[in-house]
Amino acid sequence: MLDDRKLAVLRAIVEDYVSTNEPVGSKALADRHNLGVSPATIRNDMAALEDGGYIHQPHTSAGRVPTDKGYRLFVDRLSQVKPLSGAERRAIETFLAGAIDLDEIVMRTVRLLAQLTRHVAVVQYPSLTRSTVRHVEIVPLADRRVMLVLITNTGRVEQRVVDLPEVIADDRVSHLRAVLNTALDGCGLAQVPETVAALPERLSPEDRPAAATILSVILETLVERHEEKIVFAGAANLAAADFTIGLRDVLEALEEQVVLMRLLGETDDLSELTVRIGSENPYTGLRGTSIVAAGYGSGDKELARLGVLGPTRMDYPVTMGAVRAVARYVGQILAGS
Amino acid sequence: MLDDRKLAVLRAIVEDYVSTNEPVGSKALADRHNLGVSPATIRNDMAALEDGGYIHQPHTSAGRVPTDKGYRLFVDRLSQVKPLSGAERRAIETFLAGAIDLDEIVMRTVRLLAQLTRHVAVVQYPSLTRSTVRHVEIVPLADRRVMLVLITNTGRVEQRVVDLPEVIADDRVSHLRAVLNTALDGCGLAQVPETVAALPERLSPEDRPAAATILSVILETLVERHEEKIVFAGAANLAAADFTIGLRDVLEALEEQVVLMRLLGETDDLSELTVRIGSENPYTGLRGTSIVAAGYGSGDKELARLGVLGPTRMDYPVTMGAVRAVARYVGQILAGS
DNA sequence: ACTTGGCACTCGGGAACACAGAGTGCCAGG
């Protein structure tokens, strides 16, 4: 059905359309690519491609435009991820290396990705669920109020103010802190619930009411409330693309954390790039846009995901290269800090 | 020059134009407002207003549109801030009350404001410079690495990982923490530099190198690095307004923290609403947009600012009412937590 | 069996044009 030349034609159509943003005709193809055949032959191939649903003509007597299915084939079989240039790599490295805390790493990453790809970049904060507890801190603020600070091995810090049922002395706080740290240090987040459940027995009865409150807050913070934080940047790039229609929907989707999460998707395979093209993605307002996402992590576990969102007619090889590279560097930075 | 009726005409023009988004003519004005005079008279007044530069006609034989100067006059002398309805007030209150930490207060505030005004909302995090230290925490992470956590009375938490020049024992860390807290607790941020400068004398010589490193990081975090954090939400509302042109510039401005800061402006007078109309604001790409901002704070000091950005032809009385109300409520929440 | 040049056909988009309607400025009369 689809011989090599037809595939070559499809590739040429995608490449030309991406760079010119205009429907591409048979003559232009014959001129700009050395396909070694005449426009008439190309027309025949195009007809076949159209039958297969890979391309589409906006109206009779216009050139052809790739369909979502066409892009899909292009991404899967006709293109190679394009690595970044040396200069770009170095730029990434130095730019990310300057960050001093997790917030800044994430902030810089998302801006970097937006600038590099000229699309909207989306970065999810390293997930709590796969990280481990590095430290628990309890800080007395008032007689019956303490601040709880939880630090994970990914540099993430969660803080909560806790109101206690009764007054608690400073030395009891210290004791509680020591017990908690001994029990939880290095503990995987997944193990926290059972670890916490076993704790009260090791405490003296007088400490129990305060401890119970604090423990329940810990659980809530770490486990129940793993509403993952997500940030994005580069919305201005959307306006640059001739989006005119649907832009509002896209912006709305970007501000809905839940939608964003689902867009980045989930894969356990760390190094894999996920590409969602146009109608493949789960949100109606996002026809016309594609998402290129990758997982990142320190070591072998995927901690979270990042990616970009742009018009369906984006330059996939370059975009995929940039996303993959940034994901790797962020992983390195995170592992090293 | 501008008698009462002319002002009434200007007010009517602004109101009509804001609600219809179409140049308003003399006849329409006579019909929709009871000005008690004929269209011809209104035309004369309009001519005068145009001479004064308050309104402008896109082309001969079109209606009139207010100029920036016209809006300015309207805001200053012809309109009253419109208070929110009781239902809205209650909605704000319950929505904000559910927040559990500073991040969430800010997040909710910015969304609330965006939804309430249907414009882009901008909220600056409570400034470090005017708050006081509530607690300093030093957490050993490794032999020569500690995490420094600074908590202010506004609930803001700053954390930094610090690499020390030499190994430090746990009990030395405790001692250092105690000294720091005694010295800094309740200390205004402005006083931190001198307080810190006096500290080394109170420490034993062996602690000095580590302490010096930590102290310099404290200074850096609190004083030098008061790059204020700013968030925004509701960008989708921009697309709804018929912005077509300039949208790209606006989005770019929104992503530039520095520009955003300057847009919110600075006033020491806490309760005052600041309105910047069109060309009055300091950024070229933001002709066509107005900013309504207010300071908020707990107690009498202004901690930071918040506001909205929308098309010049926004409904100023309503917008100003919403901004003022939200600023007040946030102040209350912050004071109470 | 595939490729190629030729040819008639289709259709979108820009240019030229006319026209109705909204709005104005001005003037003379109340």
Added chain:
DNA sequence: CCTGGCACTCTGTGTTCCCGAGTGCCAAGT
């Protein structure tokens, strides 16, 4: 100083027309 009337000036819209790009199909060539 206000008002009704009137002539004038535009913009926006709809219509028509035509060019050109691009196609599909066919018959001839390799």
